[in-house]
Amino acid sequence: MILERWKIHVYGQVQGVGFRPHVYRIANELNLTGWVQNNAAGVVMEVQGTALANFISKLTTQLPPLAKIDKIETKYISIEADEIKFKIIESETGSVSTNISPDAATCLDCLNELFNPNSRFYHYPFLNCTQCGPRLSITRNLPYDRAKTSMDIFALCVECKKDYEEPDNRRYHAQPTACSKCGPHLTLSIDAIAESINAGKIVAIKGIGGYQIICDAKNEKTVATLRQRKNRIAKPFAVVCLNARSAKNLVTINSEEEQQLTHWTRPIVLLRKKDQKSLPESVAPGLAHLGVILPYTPLHYLLFNYFAGKPNGCEWLDDNLSHTLIMTSANSGGNPLLIDDDVAQHELKNIADIIVSYNRHIVTRLDDSVLRIMNKKSFFIRRARGFVPTSIQLPQAIPSTLALGSYLKNTFCITRGNEAFISQHIGDLKNPATIEFFHDTLNQMLKFLDVKPECIAYDCHPDLYTTKIAREFNLPYFAIQHHHAHLASAAAEHHIAMPALGLVLDGYGYGENGEAWGGELLLLEKNHYRRVGHFQPLPLPGGDKASQEPWRMACSVLHLLGRHNEIRKRYANKAHLELLIKMLKNSLHCPLTSSCGRLFDAASALLGLQDISYYEGHAAMRLESLVTETFILSSGWKIDKNVFSLLPTIEKLLTCDPVAGANLFHGTLIAGLAEWIEQCAQKTQIRTILMSGGCFLNQVLAEGLTTALRAKNLVPLLPQDLPPNDGGISLGQAWIAGRTEICV
Numbered sequence: 001m002i003l004e005r006w007k008i009h010v011y012g013q014v015q016g017v018g019f020r021p022h023v024y025r026i027a028n029e030l031n032l033t034g035w036v037q038n039n040a041a042g043v044v045m046e047v048q049g050t051a052l053a054n055f056i057s058k059l060t061t062q063l064p065p066l067a068k069i070d071k072i073e074t075k076y077i078s079i080e081a082d083e084i085k086f087k088i089i090e091s092e093t094g095s096v097s098t099n100i101s102p103d104a105a106t107c108l109d110c111l112n113e114l115f116n117p118n119s120r121f122y123h124y125p126f127l128n129c130t131q132c133g134p135r136l137s138i139t140r141n142l143p144y145d146r147a148k149t150s151m152d153i154f155a156l157c158v159e160c161k162k163d164y165e166e167p168d169n170r171r172y173h174a175q176p177t178a179c180s181k182c183g184p185h186l187t188l189s190i191d192a193i194a195e196s197i198n199a200g201k202i203v204a205i206k207g208i209g210g211y212q213i214i215c216d217a218k219n220e221k222t223v224a225t226l227r228q229r230k231n232r233i234a235k236p237f238a239v240v241c242l243n244a245r246s247a248k249n250l251v252t253i254n255s256e257e258e259q260q261l262t263h264w265t266r267p268i269v270l271l272r273k274k275d276q277k278s279l280p281e282s283v284a285p286g287l288a289h290l291g292v293i294l295p296y297t298p299l300h301y302l303l304f305n306y307f308a309g310k311p312n313g314c315e316w317l318d319d320n321l322s323h324t325l326i327m328t329s330a331n332s333g334g335n336p337l338l339i340d341d342d343v344a345q346h347e348l349k350n351i352a353d354i355i356v357s358y359n360r361h362i363v364t365r366l367d368d369s370v371l372r373i374m375n376k377k378s379f380f381i382r383r384a385r386g387f388v389p390t391s392i393q394l395p396q397a398i399p400s401t402l403a404l405g406s407y408l409k410n411t412f413c414i415t416r417g418n419e420a421f422i423s424q425h426i427g428d429l430k431n432p433a434t435i436e437f438f439h440d441t442l443n444q445m446l447k448f449l450d451v452k453p454e455c456i457a458y459d460c461h462p463d464l465y466t467t468k469i470a471r472e473f474n475l476p477y478f479a480i481q482h483h484h485a486h487l488a489s490a491a492a493e494h495h496i497a498m499p500a501l502g503l504v505l506d507g508y509g510y511g512e513n514g515e516a517w518g519g520e521l522l523l524l525e526k527n528h529y530r531r532v533g534h535f536q537p538l539p540l541p542g543g544d545k546a547s548q549e550p551w552r553m554a555c556s557v558l559h560l561l562g563r564h565n566e567i568r569k570r571y572a573n574k575a576h577l578e579l580l581i582k583m584l585k586n587s588l589h590c591p592l593t594s595s596c597g598r599l600f601d602a603a604s605a606l607l608g609l610q611d612i613s614y615y616e617g618h619a620a621m622r623l624e625s626l627v628t629e630t631f632i633l634s635s636g637w638k639i640d641k642n643v644f645s646l647l648p649t650i651e652k653l654l655t656c657d658p659v660a661g662a663n664l665f666h667g668t669l670i671a672g673l674a675e676w677i678e679q680c681a682q683k684t685q686i687r688t689i690l691m692s693g694g695c696f697l698n699q700v701l702a703e704g705l706t707t708a709l710r711a712k713n714l715v716p717l718l719p720q721d722l723p724p725n726d727g728g729i730s731l732g733q734a735w736i737a738g739r740t741e742i743c744v
Helices: 019-029 052-061 108-114 158-165 190-198 220-230 255-261 298-307 341-347 432-449 465-473 482-494 550-560 564-570 577-586 596-606 618-625 647-653 658-684 699-711 726-738
Strands: 004-013 033-039 042-049 068-076 086-088 203-206 211-216 268-272 289-293 325-329 354-356 370-374 377-382 401-403 413-416 419-422 455-459 477-480 500-510 516-525 528-535 638-640 643-645 688-692 715-717
Touching: 004 052, 019 033, 019 042, 019 052, 019 086, 042 052, 052 068, 108 298, 190 203, 190 211, 190 298, 190 354, 203 341, 211 220, 255 268, 255 370, 255 377, 370 699, 377 726, 401 726, 413 432, 413 726, 419 726, 455 465, 455 726, 465 477, 477 482, 477 726, 482 500, 482 516, 482 688, 482 726, 500 596, 500 658, 516 596, 516 658, 528 658, 550 564, 550 577, 550 596, 550 647, 564 577, 596 618, 596 647, 596 658, 618 658, 618 699, 638 658, 643 658, 647 658, 658 699, 688 699, 699 715
Parallel strands: 033 086, 203 354, 268 370, 401 455, 455 477, 500 688, 528 643, 688 715
Antiparallel strands: 004 042, 004 068, 033 042, 203 211, 211 325, 268 289, 370 377, 401 413, 413 419, 500 516, 516 528, 638 643
16 A cells, blocks of 8 residues: 555535535544645645545545535645644635535434434524535625624634534534524514414514515415515415425425425425415415425424424424415515615514514525426526525636626626626616615625626616616626527536527517517527527517506507407407507507517416516416416417517417417417427527527426427527526626637
């Protein structure tokens, strides 16, 4: 056996996840000597002994749950003659290039302590360890040490200090660790909170990433009161259940959905409702799916423990518990999550009956992530807590680029080498609070990553906030067409370098000459695109107002069909109807749009489902919810010089009931799109089909079109690491700008 010494650098998500104790335990198990430490790039170690190959194998195959290795570098170095043990040494500072772990749901080891009367963590709502607990939400700077988190004001008690300093302990250098003697405390007891919920009260509770509203989901009066106080007319609420078994009382759950539901990232998962009326319809009115999340903090578990009768031990965690809670963000008027205690006390007093806080500062606000399973894979609707700031690997390194993202569902992207860091969901950049959140988060992430951008990318719409600030950075800047960015995001994620066809289906994007695009077939080649097809343009009577009032889009398609008497018959009760008809006939205040989203709106309104949209995608979601089994109207579409029209199907909807109409619309749209794409694929000899845009959050459409294209021997690719909606386009903007010649 040959004695060797290696210096090993490990890059990735390796700080604050128990990685150094992991190294320490393996080294001792194999009788190795040396040391390990955090540094600005990740973790560095020197390891000496006769089993170094075995050490590397165990290091990578037995990772702690939250750890993620992107790269390992090793080199031989000189032997240290008198070294007798392996040790963990203090962190090294320098230029930061490491990654921090996302916040993680409470682990089973901590739950065992939470409900063990003999543990000093018994019923303590802030326990955690290196396997779980807050990370990004409490971190001010890197490297990740307690002094750089909002735990710095809590001095460790004797027992916690011993845990923190003992390498064999699960809480060794667990930066948020604390107990009831030395850590944060709630302003109200768990019993009092739970009793208030049982009494039908609406409670605002400070969570990991911001204040949340919690109440009894089965109390119809309470749900109605919450809607009235939040002025949230129809947008669905998410619910929290104790476990997947309990959730199955409300929804159907397949194996892929259960895997995501129980994962340590703990997203909200969109699941199909069961037929029985287990919850008031007002929780998710008119929709076939319900957003479900499981507990992810000790406080959540303690509330359910109260509802279960306060049993000790963990056996009850597998029980079928009927208690179901609404859990939604505690904010108003499209503002971001509240994290400041004083602001919360002021802004929530007219929404919540009780406001519960604790004395630890939230550094970074984080919404719950939302996803659904399509094609047996997870697809993001919103990417935030549990996933941010995990990076996405690019096909190649590009200059450091800052992409400012979209107007709606904003995220931004910062690249560092071949890594892309996409921010958590910011929201719609249409009010001062959200814009302040955007800048605070941007400054924080630039500091975390220790990056100085070399160029700026932004949406080409001239009137957006991001467009206005792009030039303020005094760097090369690049305006990126909205739908090009959608497809480039998917190409970057899937490492597609060859030419590809791309289908973007969404509500709106600023076109090349200022048109309203949204149903686009593009050819991507290298860093450029060409528009090779689009949906038949529809008039938008009243402009943007038509996106909020689907009945106007119904009038638009009826106008194109020459059915003006049908407009009068269906919408006689609408104000100024004759004026709207005149506008359509004379093309006044009726800009054109190729938007697929507006086509969904028209179909929904014609079937009598949704005349007014109370939230984005409302009409389309109502339409999708009625689908039982799709079928195809064989003559339901037209393709003329690469212009795609579904007007024959729209006309057929006039004689359909809502369920038949929903089935017909979806089935025919899928078949028509598949033929349209196949024709273009044959002309260009391209088989790779990128698909993106908010319409692809429609499960029926996404799965149906994927299946149809595969049947035609094409290769369809949807975004998976980011949402297909506008929450994902910042990656595409960065990928395009970072590869532009002037920037390289």
